[in-house]
Amino acid sequence: MMMIECPWCGKRDQSEFTAHGEAHIARPLDTFGLSDQQWGDYVFFRSNPKGLHYERWVHSFGCRQWFNVARNTATDEVYASYKPGEAKPIIKATTSRAKK
Amino acid sequence: MNKYSIFNLARQAKNYHQNWQAAWRSPEPKKHYDVVIVGGGGHGLATAYYLAKECGITNVAVLEKGWIGGGNTGRNTTIIRSNYLWDESAALYDHAVDLWGGLSQELNYNVMYSPRGVLHVAHSVHDLQEIGRRGNAIHLNGIKSKFMTPEEIVKMVPYMNLDCRFPVMGGLFQQLGGTARHDAVAWGYARAADALGVDIIQNCEVTGFDIKGGTVKGMATSKGKISADKVGVVVAGHCSVLADMAGFRLPIESFPLQALVSEPVKPCVDQVIMSNGVHAYISQSDKGELVIGASSDLYTSYTQRGGFDVIEDTLQAIVELYPALSRMKMLRQWGGIVDVTVDRSPILSKTPVDNLFFNCGWGTGGFKATPGSGHVFAHSIAEGNMHPYAAPFSIDRFNSGALVDEGAASAVAH
Ligand SMILES: Cc1cc2nc3c(=O)[nH]c(=O)nc-3n(C[C@H](O)[C@H](O)[C@H](O)COP(=O)(O)OP(=O)(O)OC[C@H]3O[C@@H](n4cnc5c(N)ncnc54)[C@H](O)[C@@H]3O)c2cc1C
Ligand SMILES: [Zn+2]
Numbered sequence: 001m002m003m004i005e006c007p008w009c010g011k012r013d014q015s016e017f018t019a020h021g022e023a024h025i026a027r028p029l030d031t032f033g034l035s036d037q038q039w040g041d042y043v044f045f046r047s048n049p050k051g052l053h054y055e056r057w058v059h060s061f062g063c064r065q066w067f068n069v070a071r072n073t074a075t076d077e078v079y080a081s082y083k084p085g086e087a088k089p090i091i092k093a094t095t096s097r098a099k100k
Numbered sequence: 101m102n103k104y105s106i107f108n109l110a111r112q113a114k115n116y117h118q119n120w121q122a123a124w125r126s127p128e129p130k131k132h133y134d135v136v137i138v139g140g141g142g143h144g145l146a147t148a149y150y151l152a153k154e155c156g157i158t159n160v161a162v163l164e165k166g167w168i169g170g171g172n173t174g175r176n177t178t179i180i181r182s183n184y185l186w187d188e189s190a191a192l193y194d195h196a197v198d199l200w201g202g203l204s205q206e207l208n209y210n211v212m213y214s215p216r217g218v219l220h221v222a223h224s225v226h227d228l229q230e231i232g233r234r235g236n237a238i239h240l241n242g243i244k245s246k247f248m249t250p251e252e253i254v255k256m257v258p259y260m261n262l263d264c265r266f267p268v269m270g271g272l273f274q275q276l277g278g279t280a281r282h283d284a285v286a287w288g289y290a291r292a293a294d295a296l297g298v299d300i301i302q303n304c305e306v307t308g309f310d311i312k313g314g315t316v317k318g319m320a321t322s323k324g325k326i327s328a329d330k331v332g333v334v335v336a337g338h339c340s341v342l343a344d345m346a347g348f349r350l351p352i353e354s355f356p357l358q359a360l361v362s363e364p365v366k367p368c369v370d371q372v373i374m375s376n377g378v379h380a381y382i383s384q385s386d387k388g389e390l391v392i393g394a395s396s397d398l399y400t401s402y403t404q405r406g407g408f409d410v411i412e413d414t415l416q417a418i419v420e421l422y423p424a425l426s427r428m429k430m431l432r433q434w435g436g437i438v439d440v441t442v443d444r445s446p447i448l449s450k451t452p453v454d455n456l457f458f459n460c461g462w463g464t465g466g467f468k469a470t471p472g473s474g475h476v477f478a479h480s481i482a483e484g485n486m487h488p489y490a491a492p493f494s495i496d497r498f499n500s501g502a503l504v505d506e507g508a509a510s511a512v513a514h
Binding site: 001002013014015018019021036037039040041043044045046047048049050053055073074075076 | 338340353400402
């Protein structure tokens with residue numbers, strides 16, 4: 001069973017949380033100038049890596065705050081949690097196909 | 101190829117079954133193939149079979165990093181149905197249901213296709229409206245099915261507790277839905293493709309593509325470099341990893357999906373019964389095990405495991421609907437990695453790289469489509485243009501906006 005560290009509540013069982021996919025995808029500012037290609041890429045396309053993944057979680061059955069997690073999707077090892085707005089922590093990759 | 105028949109069975113019995121030929125060869129890879137299929141699941145093997153059988157392309161290899169059928173094909177709960185909402189889906193999935201009917205004869209391999217019927221139960225007015233809308237849509241597509249009242253459901257499934265916490269208010273029954281034996285589908289296609297000259301190469305992982313001037317020329321594998329005129333990638337949960345090797349992204353995320361089976365018991369569950377409302381479905385294998393599943397784990401992962409909380413939720417729903425099963429012992433549990441698109445429809449498509457085709461995004465529900473998917477994908481690769489049934493499922497739809505939204509049809513029901 002996976003344990004996740006909420007930056008506000010501490011280490012809790014994964015079933016208290018909800019995952020919301022890849023983090024650090026900024027909404028484009030020039031929304032009127034965007035082509036269908038660019039809109040589609042922003043809304044639907046994801047890197048979905050096997051290895052290091054920076055992702056958003058909500059502590060749904062706890063404090064209901066959003067935060068980010070760095071996790072290895074090949075092993076489910078959780079490396080770090082950090083608050084929204086903070087920079088990605090640098091993680092020394094442990095799997096072959098893990099990326100920046 | 102040694103044909104499987106009653107006469108051959110008798111003939112081989114005389115030699116204590118010592119002389120059966122291996123079901124397929126295990127050749128070393130050649131330097132070059134006309135077409136290489138990456139991924140030896142049901143969809144990849146079916147593609148190779150139809151390439152050789154119907155498109156006259158026999159210089160074909162299937163490269164599988166583990167053992168064939170070891171991915172989602174050998175991990176799924178084998179439910180077959182075609183009661184999807186949109187015309188595009190109905191055409192594609194019903195094409196598969198058509199092929200399932202004659203598949204054992206076609207492959208000379210018993211895939212144990214059993215159209216025992218699939219029942220979706222509704223627990224709320226909203227559920228009823230959803231099956232009503234979907235039921236009417238599939239009637240228009242000529243796919244046989246019927247609405248059932250609670251009284252009719254009780255007659256068919258006497259052990260169901262309709263008066264549970266979210267009472268059962270009705271159902272949609274597709275008579276020709278059912279199950280098939282997953283391993284037999286992989287092995288049957290492999291054996292039949294091999295007999296037509298296709299090389300099936302196991303323990304051969306693709307680790308990179310050789311792309312020149314925007315066209316794929318071949319690939320690096322754990323068994324050395326292989327060149328190919330065309331490449332079809334059919335790797336389910338790992339499609340984003342392969343796309344990354346080719347330099348593009350997909351509108352897909354990979355999640356674990358779990359299933360479990362009970363100890364074998366005498367026949368008691370005659371149909372496949374699923375509930376999107378309380379999140380669980382059940383059927384019984386011919387060995388007698390109850391086959392149980394539910395929704396996927398809700399975070400991306402490649403671990404083929406998943407969390408215990410999902411199993412607990414699933415079994416709570418099962419016990420609520422079928423109190424008689426509360427003391428059944430579960431024997432095995434496992435997970436597969438499913439490749440999920442936002443519109444819950446697959447991707448059969450050309451890619452930004454010429455001569456590189458992807459067949460993926462089948463997510464939690466692609467087993468049922470295996471023969472149809474392989475069939476249209478083979479024709480698409482051979483002709484270099486997507487088959488009419490495959491065309492609506494291109495990657496471009498995520499940029500054009502022409503999604504094929506099957507969210508409701510495949511919520512929990514795989
Ligand atoms: C628990 C569970 C229950 C399900 N229940 C149902 C159901 O009831 N009904 C239904 O219709 N569908 C169901 N599905 C979905 C269904 O199993 C899949 O959609 C379908 O089997 C996909 O087949 P495939 O051949 O595309 O993929 P797979 O069978 O997964 O084959 C892909 C293959 O590619 C190989 N591969 C990956 N990377 C590489 C590489 N780099 N090089 C070479 N090979 C590689 C893998 O090892 C794998 O064998 C379920 C899935 C799961 C996990
Ligand atoms: Zn918290």
